[in-house]
Amino acid sequence: MNYLRIPALLPLALLMGGAPPEEARFDAQGRMAFPDGYREWVFVTSGHGMSYNPVANAAALAPFDNVFVNRAAYEAFKATGHWPDGTVLVLEIHAASDKGSINVAGAFQSGTARGVEVHVRDSKRFKTQDGWAFFGFDPDKQAPAEKIAESASCYSCHEQHAAVDRTFVQFYPTLLPIAKAKGTLSPAYVKEAGQ
Amino acid sequence: MNYLRIPALLPLALLMGGAPPEEARFDAQGRMAFPDGYREWVFVTSGHGMSYNPVANAAALAPFDNVFVNRAAYEAFKATGHWPDGTVLVLEIHAASDKGSINVAGAFQSGTARGVEVHVRDSKRFKTQDGWAFFGFDPDKQAPAEKIAESASCYSCHEQHAAVDRTFVQFYPTLLPIAKAKGTLSPAYVKEAGQ
Numbered sequence: 001m002n003y004l005r006i007p008a009l010l011p012l013a014l015l016m017g018g019a020p021p022e023e024a025r026f027d028a029q030g031r032m033a034f035p036d037g038y039r040e041w042v043f044v045t046s047g048h049g050m051s052y053n054p055v056a057n058a059a060a061l062a063p064f065d066n067v068f069v070n071r072a073a074y075e076a077f078k079a080t081g082h083w084p085d086g087t088v089l090v091l092e093i094h095a096a097s098d099k100g101s102i103n104v105a106g107a108f109q110s111g112t113a114r115g116v117e118v119h120v121r122d123s124k125r126f127k128t129q130d131g132w133a134f135f136g137f138d139p140d141k142q143a144p145a146e147k148i149a150e151s152a153s154c155y156s157c158h159e160q161h162a163a164v165d166r167t168f169v170q171f172y173p174t175l176l177p178i179a180k181a182k183g184t185l186s187p188a189y190v191k192e193a194g195q
Numbered sequence: 196m197n198y199l200r201i202p203a204l205l206p207l208a209l210l211m212g213g214a215p216p217e218e219a220r221f222d223a224q225g226r227m228a229f230p231d232g233y234r235e236w237v238f239v240t241s242g243h244g245m246s247y248n249p250v251a252n253a254a255a256l257a258p259f260d261n262v263f264v265n266r267a268a269y270e271a272f273k274a275t276g277h278w279p280d281g282t283v284l285v286l287e288i289h290a291a292s293d294k295g296s297i298n299v300a301g302a303f304q305s306g307t308a309r310g311v312e313v314h315v316r317d318s319k320r321f322k323t324q325d326g327w328a329f330f331g332f333d334p335d336k337q338a339p340a341e342k343i344a345e346s347a348s349c350y351s352c353h354e355q356h357a358a359v360d361r362t363f364v365q366f367y368p369t370l371l372p373i374a375k376a377k378g379t380l381s382p383a384y385v386k387e388a389g390q
Contacts, residue, residue: 039238039369040237040269042235043234043238043261043263045303045304046241046259046261046304047298047301047302047303047304048243048259048301048302048303049300049301049302050298050300050301050302050303051298051299051300051301062300062301064241064243066238066241068238074235094368095368100365100366101356101358101363101365101366101384101387101388102352102356103242103245103246103366104246105244105245105246105257106242106243106244106245106246106257107242107243107244107245108240108242108243108245108366109240109241109242109366109368110366110368111368112368157297161296161297163296168296170295170296171295171296171298171303171304171305173289173290173304173305173306173307174234189296192296193296
């Protein structure tokens with residue numbers, strides 16, 4: 001039944017022909033290229049002023065974080081509750097404003113991205129951490145990034161607290177129910193969450 | 196040059212064959228159908244606890260709002276700085292939590308959507324408001340919705356304060372620079388914002 005809809009999608013494919021591929025790209029030195037176009041990938045969630053460590057003063061203008069994932073990985077997660085090889089999760093830290101135009105309360109995203117952190121699964125390239133690796137980018141420079149060393153706390157924290165496959169699906173409201181239904185929540189998370 | 200990339204996109208098209216079309220659908224009574232799949236459209240922005248009216252107590256657990264748009268309209272906006280006929284902007288109001296798992300500050304999206312508000316441009320169907328109309332949905336019921344009457348404040352507020360084409364592009368950080376570059380900001384907004 002899908003076959004019949006392909007002709008109608010061809011103009012979309014034509015339109016998308018100029019978009020960068022939704023995948024992680026690496027140079028000969030193993031550095032990851034900035035994930036161009038990630039903001040047009042599938043939106044997973046956003047948070048505001050989140051922190052995994054105590055914050056001295058929770059500023060009103062704390063940044064937002066937006067999470068995106070490449071569509072192929074998203075479709076695989078919906079089908080299986082797991083992230084496949086080739087998954088690229090992008091966390092964008094975005095500047096915020098509180099007053100502007102007609103807004104009188106709360107906060108909205110304004111200005112530009114301040115940081116881009118990427119979590120990639122590629123078991124052929126990364127032989128430890130179940131194939132996962134972290135990369136961090138300056139969105140103003142968009143220079144290629146070295147893999148973050150596995151001694152960094154992001155690895156241990158994700159290993160200890162991730163709901164699914166070393167990723168924080170507990171913060172992704174449309175994906176958490178899928179993981180529950182597919183039975184892919186980690187035992188450690190289930191114990192921690194009392195679920 | 197785009198032509199050569201189409202074969203590689205065909206598997207994606209196959210995969211997407213089962214997704215609902217990214218468009219507004221109406222029944223014989225003119226009611227709009229719930230925009231199935233909108234959460235997989237292009238993410239525009241999100242806000243937290245935003246209000247256009249004074250809030251008595253800005254609760255810590257104020258909801259988030261996520262804005263999505265159909266990809267064809269998004270691509271047209273990038274090219275022209277205007278929204279074309281067929282634009283469907285979806286504002287999702289989403290429940291929030293502040294404490295959970297390892298989070299100790301700020302807020303994240305949790306639970307389910309609480310409301311879905313849609314702004315559609317279809318000049319053949321809507322002969323006033325430059326072809327724009329508003330619809331509101333209960334995401335739990337997803338029942339077809341009547342057009343919101345033009346006497347509602349959403350119409351007058353958007354007419355008076357919108358940055359572009361009766362839409363609040365002033366809150367869409369990646370689209371506002373495009374509107375500035377294309378010269379499509381409304382005179383009223385330019386005056387209000389002092390830009």
